[in-house]
Amino acid sequence: MSDFFSVISTTKGVRSGILKFRDGTEVTTPTFMPVGTRGAVKSMSPELVKSTGSGILLANTYHLHLSPGGEVVKAGGGTSKWMNWHGPTLTDSGGFQVYTLGKIRKISEEGVKFRNPVNGDTIFLSPEKSIQIQHDLGADIIMAFDDVVDLHNERHRQREAMERTHRWLKRCVTEHERLLKLNFPEGDGPKLFGIVQGGLSKELRMESLEFIQSQAVDGIAIGGLSVGETREEMHEMLEFLADKFDDSPRPHYLMGVGHPVDMRKAIECGIDMFDCVLPTRNARHSSVWITGDEQISLKAERFKLSNEPIEVGCDCYSCVNNFTKSWFRAQYKANEPLAGALAGVHNLRYLQRLCEGYRSK
Helix, strand or coil: CCCCCCEEEEEEEECEEEEEECCCEEEEEEEEEEECCCCCCCCCCCHHHCCCCCCCCCEEEHHHHCCCCCCHHHHCHHHHHHHHCCCCEEEECCCHHHHHCCCHEEEECCCEEEEEECCCCEEECCCCHHHHHHHHCCCEEECCCCCCCCCCCHHHHHHHHHHHHHHHHHHHHHHHHHHHHHHHHCCCEEEEEEEEEECCHHHHHHHHHHHHCCCCCEEEEEEECCCCHHHHHHHHHHHCCCCCCCCCCCCCCECCCCCHHHHHHHHHCCCCCCECCCHHHHHCCCCEEEECCCEEEEECCHHHCCEECCCCCCCCCCHCCCCEEHHHHHHHHHCCCHHHHHHHHHHHHHHHHHHHHHHHH
């Protein structure tokens, strides 16, 4: 674990670190990971994504298993090569779909049955199956399969889901270690992260954190936030956990969070890694961030004649090349996808600059 991640400095709870991957790539933290759910960040080329300063891309096990299948990605050389991304990748386990697909899934101790939303077929994911698929996908970081609670509707399941997540983690570790011995005798296989659950109960979160940290995992992820709770509740939990992490050289990853306000809070509470579809999804709907974490809509009438870039002084591809607010507004009005892609470049760069600002403190 110590070769994979090292903390370079800690200042008032903010950690600056380095992730070192098997191909020699290094990624500095804190860092934000853009989401390429099905093997691509929507509407954006890998070169555009790389221009934002992003070092790691996230892909989703459930969706890639559904189509085209892990065996196809494996035959294509693994996630990074298949998607033409020159850098490391992380795959979600499919556990998030336990939350998002709540109406078409059934949870048991063995795993989760999903109904394929396209053709109605039954899809089954167990901890072992999730790990097997992720090994086939060839990601550099893989996630344990977990039971994610909808904090808007399922708070009564917090302990049940946490305890099941712990049992599933043991099975994930066992399968991961089996596959490592089988396929990576030199010890250069993917890194496995465990996921802390427990909803909004501080007692459960503490219990879960202690359990996850006691296991043979390479990173500590905080799951089950940004799933229906208020911002205040999320921040309170991050503050609670901030001084509870142990001293092991493992990165801390807050899953599914990508609003700058929440990222700032989390970084100040010792978080190193983030992912979320928010910056690119917002951009496709004309919403971008500018200084002070202000959100503006590029469709606004006031930008009809504006020849300024999205943000004066921003070093993203879109602003440096002076794609103006007037141009963006006209392209959104014409439903031109390039507008969303280039606004997405700005939003991703905004979050990377946020991270870089904390690394330089």
